[in-house]
Amino acid sequence: MSAAEGSGALRVTVLGCGGSAGVPLIGGADGAGDWGACDPHELRNRRTRTSIVIEHQNQRLLVDTSPDLRTQLLACSIKGVDAVLYTHAHADHITGIDEVRILNRIAGRPLGAYATEKVLGELATRFDYVFRPWKPPGFYRPVLEAHPVAPGETVEICGMAVRLFLQEHKVTTTLGLRVGSFGYSTDVVELNDAAFEVLSGIDTWLVGCYQRATHSTHACLSRVLEWANRVGARRTILTHMGNDMDWAWMGANLPPGVEAAQDGMVIEVGGIV
Secondary structure, three states: OOHHHHHOOEEEEEEEOEOOOOEOEOOOOOOOOEOOOOOOOOHHHOEOEOEEEEEEOOEEEEEOOOOOHHHHHHHOOOOOOOEEEOOOOOHHHHOOHHHHHHHHHHHOOOEEEEEOHHHHHHHHHHOHHHHOOOOOOOOOOOOEEEEEOOOOOEEEEOOEEEEEEEEEOOOOEEEEEEEOOEEEEOOOOEOOHHHHHHHOOOOEEEEEOOEOOOOOOOOEHHHHHHHHHHHOOOEEEEEOEOOOOOHHHHHHHOOOOEEEOOOOOEEEEOOOO
C-alpha cells in the first residue's frame, strides 16, 4: 500500500507529458527523431502523449486514452483502472481506446466513460463498437458505458468528487478538473474567471505548456507563469510539452515552485475532502 492509499491522499501518475506528436517528433536529419531544442541524451526529454491516472483509496481514474497507453501503463506499473474521463476528442487523447479491452478484462466489467455530450458523440461515431452493450462472458472488444458530464459540475467518479471546468483550446473546448487540492489543465490556451475560481486554493497544478514562444492553441511558458502566479499553487508542474522544452533549460530557468513533469512521474497530494 502506498502512502497515498493509506492516508486518503491522492496519487497522480503522469503516464505521458508530451505534445500531440510526442518528443522526439518523427523525422530528424537521420530519421531517428526531431528533438528540436531538447537534448536527445537526456532521458527526461523523451515524452509520450499526455495522460494521467489519479488514484485514491485503491480506485484509479484514467484521464484520456493516449495512443501510447499500453506502453505507459506497463512502464508505470498501473495494474488496472476503474473509469475513464476524456478531456476532449483530439487523436492524441483518445486513440488508445482499444487498450481498454484489457482493462475491461482486469476489472471484469465495462468501464464508465465520463465526457461532455459532444465528446461522447465523437467517440461513439469514431469507435461505435466500444459503446455497444456488453454481452458476457469475456471481452473481445473494449466496452465503455457513457456518462455525460458538463463544465461547472462536480461528479463522483471512483469515490472522488471531480470538479469540472471549461478551458479554451481555440479549435475546441476542453475539460479541466480539480480533485481535492489537485488541479489538471491540459490542452488549454485561455482560462476564464470560473476556471480560476475552481482552481483557487489548490496545492498542486499540472498544466499544459507546449513551448516557450506564443502558440495559437496551447499556452506558452510566459502565459502559464502568469496563471501560476494567479492560482498560487505550492507546485505548478508543466505537461503537454513539445520539443522546445528542454529538461536542463527548464531546470535552470523556471522560477521557484514551477517544475517540469516527466513520463512516469508520481505526484502525491495531501488528503482530499
